[in-house]
Amino acid sequence: MRLLRILVTGGLLVAAASAGTTGYTVRKGDTLAQIAARLRVPVKDLAGANGIKNVDLILSGRVLKLPGATSTPATTGTVVGGNRVHVVRAGENLAGIAVKYNTTVRDLVTRNKIRNPNLVAAGVRLEVPGASWACPVRGHYTVVSNWAAPRPGGHTHEGNDIFAKRGALVVTPVSGVLRQVRGKIAGNAFYLAGDDGHTYYFAHLDKYLRGPGRVDAAATIGTVGNTGDAHVTPPHLHFELHPNNGRAVDPFPTLRRWC
Ligand SMILES: [Zn+2]
Incomplete structure (x- = not known):
């Protein structure tokens, strides 16, 4: 499923994509110590990052900031993917590769500026059309x-x-x-x-x-x-x-x- 679920119900973690910050939504019954353990941060750091004076009193529904989490907008930065790549294996030819990716020899030739379509050496990296990067987890995540x-x-x-x-x-x-x-x-x-x-x-x-x-x-x-x-x-x-x-x-x- 091509779905980035930003908000998690049930009091798990929350990622605010627009700001690139992260947080944790406090659930009824949560203690700061439990949350800190789950997020693997010291309790005092979590309290400090959120200005919490009484660690025994946190309100459910409140979104806690993670101490030290980046505040750099996640909208910028490296995005990989975009050009699907096929590394030619011994014995393969362009016709076979075109079938595999549901494209045409002509498209592969043009896209990769191939001079002789009958002579493509093993190890050559070909750019092929189409969706090029699979989200590493399937289903709901x-x-x-x-x-x-x-x-x-x-x-x-x-x-x-x-x-x-x-x-x-x-x-x-x-x-x-x-x-x-x-x-x-x-x-x-x-x-x-x-x-x-x-x-x-x-x-x-x-x-x-x-x-x-x-x-x-x-x-x-x-x-x-x-x-x-x-x-x-x-x-x-x-x-x-x-x-x-x-x-x-x-x-x-x-x-x-x-x-
Ligand atoms: Zn991790």
Whole structure:
């Protein structure tokens, strides 16, 4: 479902897309300590960011600011996707590739300025028409714009969290090569070296549905969960975007464009 659900009912997290800020809507019965634990921030920081003097008294319905969360408008920033890329494999020809993407040889030739359509070498990156970037979670989900939220040890959150029911399918935004990683913090995780030149990171998967190796775009690779240090939070996909294999950037503009 191509739907960015900004508001979450039931007192979960709220991402205000227009302002690029994040918050938490207090639910009846919530305590500040519980909320702080869920958001993985110290209670005093949460109280400080919201000018709360009495931590035992918070009103339901109030939207709490996350301490240290970016105030940079998420409307600006890197948006990846837009040009679907196919890396030619040995034995493939343009006719076969055109069929695969429901396009024509002529379109591929023009778009990629190919001189000899009968001679396309393996490893060549072709731009192909069509929708080019798949939202990494299928079905109902909630993208939370929580880039740069503080994390223990002086770290900041280097991605966005996409909340969904445990078992929701996680898919590759683009084609590329998957590498599995497992760790105490990441839980079950994947790196995807995208054919678009960018690296993607997916953490806290409940189950792997794919091993390492080459995958197509929109390939199912696992399910949403809360493995690793996410075990104290509701199931979500921790998602990172590393343009050109470099440092992570806020993936929210990209997620908002394609999810
Ligand atoms: Zn995360």
